[in-house]
Structure formats: structure tokens, C-alpha cells
Amino acid sequence: MARYDSLLDALGDTPLIGLPNLSPAEGVRLWAKLEDRNPTGSIKDRPALKMIEDAEAEGRLRPGSTILEPTSGNTGISLAMAAKLKGYGLVCVMPENTSDERRQLLQAYGARIVFSPAAGGSNQAVAQAKELAKLNPDWVMLYQYGNPSNIAAHYTGTGPEILRDLPSVTHFVAGLGTTGTLVGVGRYLREQKPDVQIIAAEPRYGELVYGLRNLDEGFVPELYDEEVLTGRYSVGSYDALRRTRQLLETEGIFAGISTGAIVHAALAAADKSVRAGKEADVVFIVADAGWKYLSTGAYSGTLDEAAQRLDGQLWA
Amino acid sequence: MAVTVSIPTILRTHTGGEKSVQAAGSTVLEVIEDLEAKHGGLKERLVKDEKLHRFVNVYVNDEDVRFAGGLEASVADGDNLTILPAVAGGMR
Numbered sequence: 001m002a003r004y005d006s007l008l009d010a011l012g013d014t015p016l017i018g019l020p021n022l023s024p025a026e027g028v029r030l031w032a033k034l035e036d037r038n039p040t041g042s043i044k045d046r047p048a049l050k051m052i053e054d055a056e057a058e059g060r061l062r063p064g065s066t067i068l069e070p071t072s073g074n075t076g077i078s079l080a081m082a083a084k085l086k087g088y089g090l091v092c093v094m095p096e097n098t099s100d101e102r103r104q105l106l107q108a109y110g111a112r113i114v115f116s117p118a119a120g121g122s123n124q125a126v127a128q129a130k131e132l133a134k135l136n137p138d139w140v141m142l143y144q145y146g147n148p149s150n151i152a153a154h155y156t157g158t159g160p161e162i163l164r165d166l167p168s169v170t171h172f173v174a175g176l177g178t179t180g181t182l183v184g185v186g187r188y189l190r191e192q193k194p195d196v197q198i199i200a201a202e203p204r205y206g207e208l209v210y211g212l213r214n215l216d217e218g219f220v221p222e223l224y225d226e227e228v229l230t231g232r233y234s235v236g237s238y239d240a241l242r243r244t245r246q247l248l249e250t251e252g253i254f255a256g257i258s259t260g261a262i263v264h265a266a267l268a269a270a271d272k273s274v275r276a277g278k279e280a281d282v283v284f285i286v287a288d289a290g291w292k293y294l295s296t297g298a299y300s301g302t303l304d305e306a307a308q309r310l311d312g313q314l315w316a
Numbered sequence: 317m318a319v320t321v322s323i324p325t326i327l328r329t330h331t332g333g334e335k336s337v338q339a340a341g342s343t344v345l346e347v348i349e350d351l352e353a354k355h356g357g358l359k360e361r362l363v364k365d366e367k368l369h370r371f372v373n374v375y376v377n378d379e380d381v382r383f384a385g386g387l388e389a390s391v392a393d394g395d396n397l398t399i400l401p402a403v404a405g406g407m408r
Contacts, residue, residue, distance in 0.1 A: 123403050204400070218371025218402040232380035234373070234398065
């Protein structure tokens with residue numbers, strides 16, 4: 001059944017696509033879960049809607065409430081759509097070095113944007129949002145980095161969908177941001193299949209983003225649970241771009257840049273299975289499609305030029 | 317065993333501004349000890365209570381060492397070791 005009463009009801013149940021050309025060997029297969037097939041085109045619709053629904057159920061969100069959230073884009077876009085349909089206001093705190101498309105989309109949905117400085121990246125956006133929350137006690141900060149509903153969305157949605165569609169899954173690979181996807185899906189799959197590998201792909205940015213004054217200002221999301229993971233890769237913009245283009249070339253999937261980083265880690269994991277002579281079914285997340293990144297030049301010119309253009313931007 | 321170590325901006329005061337330095341060792345800890353011998357003060361920024369500092373991530377050829385034995389993770393000749401502060405990264 002593909003009929004829904006509203007856009008919000010069309011969340012999840014995304015396709016899992018076999019990738020015969022990208023898979024490295026007959027017994028080592030890669031599968032892409034197309035999370036761009038969600039209401040606003042990213043995996044963030046899942047945690048965003050779940051956080052809103054849970055806050056409504058707890059009575060924290062009421063008609064006319066204003067939601068506040070630090071977000072580099074996709075969560076903001078998901079919240080903005082839901083807020084529009086449900087009659088909430090939305091204030092997003094977003095680093096100024098994110099793509100123009102995200103900004104335009106948020107504005108189209110009627111969200112207010114407060115920019116945080118490029119230096120300091122999302123750390124700074126989180127800190128600034130926490131300050132704004134103190135100054136505006138009637139605003140409701142859903143706080144995706146620490147909200148258990150974020151994990152629950154994947155524990156009850158994304159994880160069961162993967163196991164239903166591919167009971168032979170051996171590896172799950174996703175991006176590491178709030179850590180909600182990896183922890184939620186990882187916990188669910190681990191309970192069902194204790195040997196499953198849960199692998200994180202973490203974006204490695206230009207130096208500007210790491211410009212902390214001291215190490216104690218570092219940030220680890222409250223939701224992060226290292227126990228769930230079995231591996232973690234740091235992927236630079238060159239490799240992320242290379243894999244984004246490879247996914248399009250070999251399998252026709254037009255994905256965003258963070259997905260390229262995830263593909264890079266998935267291929268590294270798959271390669272280990274090939275070398276060990278083991279069969280594997282590696283599922284990775286396509287977090288969003290490439291539309292919002294066209295202005296970054298990620299899909300044109302040489303890889304070196306494209307990587308140069310991305311330096312200093314938050315591409316994931 | 318020579319490895320190339322990338323030093324983040326925040327720790328370059330210890331390496332005279334160098335972004336990338338050479339060090340030796342067959343485990344992450346041995347590499348850090350060698351770094352300490354050449355660039356005093358680095359170890360206490362990276363290691364706390366015999367574990368990696370909570371806000372420091374170390375990668376050998378882009379793989380996080382916390383999932384490969386931590387400070388005891390093995391390092392081979394020609395490997396790249398990257399030190400990065402933990403920041404909020406990824407899709408949000």
C-alpha cells in the first residue's frame with residue numbers, strides 16, 4: 001500500500017537496493033538503504049518526527065510552541081516541514097559555512113535561522129543554541145544530540161526495516177553525527193544478530209572546523225555509545241567526493257557527499273571480508289540525495305578542484 | 317618503524333608549528349612515547365589515566381584505534397597516524 005493520509009505518514013519504509021556493480025565479490029554484497037526517499041529527502045525525517053511526537057505526548061510541545069534546534073541543515077529541514085504542518089515556530093542555529101540550498105529550503109519552510117560562526121563548526125552551533133535556550137525558557141529545544149527519541153526512531157524503524165528486508169545482514173555502516181542512527185540501528189541489530197558489525201563513517205573536515213581553543217572544549221554527543229560500534233573510519237573530503245561519484249557512475253545513485261564517506265567505509269569493511277574469505281551482506285545508509293550540494297561543485301570538474309572547493313565547508 | 321603523524325592545529329605548539337612529523341613505534345603508545353621524546357608535552361595532552369583523552373581521536377590509516385586495541389593498537393612501517401580533537405561532525 002503506497003497511499004498515505006498526509007506527508008508525515010509517508011515516513012520510513014525506504015527501499016533497500018542491491019549494488020551488483022559496486023560489490024567487490026560474489027559473496028560480498030553491498031546494499032544501499034535509500035533514506036532520501038523520506039518526506040523531506042533525508043534520514044533526518046525519522047528522528048525529527050519522533051522527537052516532535054514524543055515531545056507532544058509528554059506535553060512539552062503545545063499548539064503555538066516554538067522549537068529551537070542546533071542543526072547543520074537536514075534535521076532543520078525535517079523539523080521545519082513538520083512545524084509548518086503542525087503549527088509550531090522553528091528557530092535553527094546553523095553554522096554559516098553550510099550549503100546555500102539548505103538555507104533556502106529552511107527559509108522556504110518559514111524557519112528562522114540564527115547563524116553561528118564558521119570557525120568552531122557545529123560545536124559552536126550547539127553552544128549557541130544552549131545559550132538561546134537559557135534566554136528563551138518558553139522555547140522547546142528538542143536537542144537531537146541528547147534526545148533518546150532520536151535513537152528510538154532508528155531502533156523501532158530503520159533497524160527492523162533492514163532486518164526484515166535482509167535477514168542475512170552482516171554489516172551496517174552509517175554516518176556519525178548525532179550518533180542516533182548508528183546507536184539505534186546498531187542496538188536493534190545486535191540484539192537480533194550478536195555478530196553484526198556496526199561501522200561509523202565520520203567526516204574529516206578542513207582545519208578550520210577543528211579550531212578549538214583547547215581539547216576540553218571537544219564534543220561527544222550525549223547519545224554516543226561506543227559499545228555498539230565495532231569500527232570507525234575518518235573520511236576526508238577527497239575520498240567522500242570520489243565515492244559519491246563512484247556510486248553515481250556504477251549504480252546510478254545520486255547521493256549527497258556524506259553518503260560518499262559512508263560508501264568509503266562500507267567498501268573498506270567489504271574488502272576485509274573479501275580478504276578473510278568470508279561472505280558478507282553490507283548495508284549502508286544513503287543519508288540524502290545530491291540536490292542540496294550542487295552549488296558546492298561536488299559533481300563537476302576534477303576531484304582535486306571539487307575537494308578544494310569543499311575545504312572549510314561542513315559537507316556532512 | 318617510521319610512521320607519519322598528523323598533528324592538529326591545537327597541538328602544534330608542541331611541534332614548532334609542524335603539521336606533520338615522523339615518529340617510530342610498533343604500537344600507538346610507542347609512537348606517542350617517541351613523540352613525547354622529540355616534542356615534550358604532547359603525551360599529557362593525548363593520554364589521561366593510561367587511556368586516550370576523551371576528546372582526542374587517533375586514527376591509523378583512517379581507522380579509529382579505539383576499535384583496534386586503543387593505545388595497544390599496532391602500527392606498521394609507513395602507516396599514517398592522524399590525531400584529531402573530537403568535534404560535532406556528521407549529518408545533523
